[in-house]
Amino acid sequence: MGIVETDLQLAQRAALTGAAVALPHFEALAELSREVKADGSVVTAADRAVESAIRDVLTAACPGDAILGEEEGQTGSSGRRWIIDPIDGTALFVAGDNRWLILIALEEDGEIVAAVAAHPAQGSLWWATRDGGSFEGRVVGGRVVAETPVHVSAGADSVAGCRLGVVPEDWGRELVAPIKEVTPALPWPIHPALMIARGDLDLAVQTGGQIWDFAATSLIVQEAGGSYSGVNGRLRPGPGASVYARSDALREAALTLVGDPAARAAS
Numbered sequence: 001m002g003i004v005e006t007d008l009q010l011a012q013r014a015a016l017t018g019a020a021v022a023l024p025h026f027e028a029l030a031e032l033s034r035e036v037k038a039d040g041s042v043v044t045a046a047d048r049a050v051e052s053a054i055r056d057v058l059t060a061a062c063p064g065d066a067i068l069g070e071e072e073g074q075t076g077s078s079g080r081r082w083i084i085d086p087i088d089g090t091a092l093f094v095a096g097d098n099r100w101l102i103l104i105a106l107e108e109d110g111e112i113v114a115a116v117a118a119h120p121a122q123g124s125l126w127w128a129t130r131d132g133g134s135f136e137g138r139v140v141g142g143r144v145v146a147e148t149p150v151h152v153s154a155g156a157d158s159v160a161g162c163r164l165g166v167v168p169e170d171w172g173r174e175l176v177a178p179i180k181e182v183t184p185a186l187p188w189p190i191h192p193a194l195m196i197a198r199g200d201l202d203l204a205v206q207t208g209g210q211i212w213d214f215a216a217t218s219l220i221v222q223e224a225g226g227s228y229s230g231v232n233g234r235l236r237p238g239p240g241a242s243v244y245a246r247s248d249a250l251r252e253a254a255l256t257l258v259g260d261p262a263a264r265a266a267s
Contacts, residue, residue: 008129014054043090064078084103103217151198164179164202196224203245229255243258
């Protein structure tokens, strides 16, 4: 009998497969076809090819599972659902910026239980399982060659003076203005949620998105000892703006500042 692949190992394999499809497109951007979707966001042939490759891996291994992806929507209706963002940060991707991600999460009966976030152009992979901690690894030749546990930083729970990241950097200004008046936003070489998980930031606000933008990163932050919610206080990933923090108390303090009540209610 062969070695049984765990859900996490499957998610990692799917992410690395997606990375292998994405990187040639990223290295040949001049030839990449792109469109503008109805919501104003950019989609490329790379987004669709990466999601298709990830779906093929997941479907072959778990044919009974449901899959929700940004580009192809949902297939299946199982209590086990894979949630895919094939290229998180397509605007970064098409600009030649290496901070784009591949995000994969497994949801069981409404709870995220496994998560993988890959920065293919930077050669890093991040992952977490429910009650299993969070980790960062280096990727060389399509394989993870190092594994390091990550944990949030310690410190006071005051928003003032905390290290803040905002994503995306170029919109949602009104939402985050009250926080940025207290704590200037810092540049981020990797997704701010991952920087919180590793202890490089204390607080991050993602000013918009859908469940596939938050499913993986929310678990990685939580399993690193941090905290996650929507700006309206929802504790599970979903549409709208979201807040990541190194502690529940800091996240709750930030929620008193983020945007206005109408914006929080609409998120």
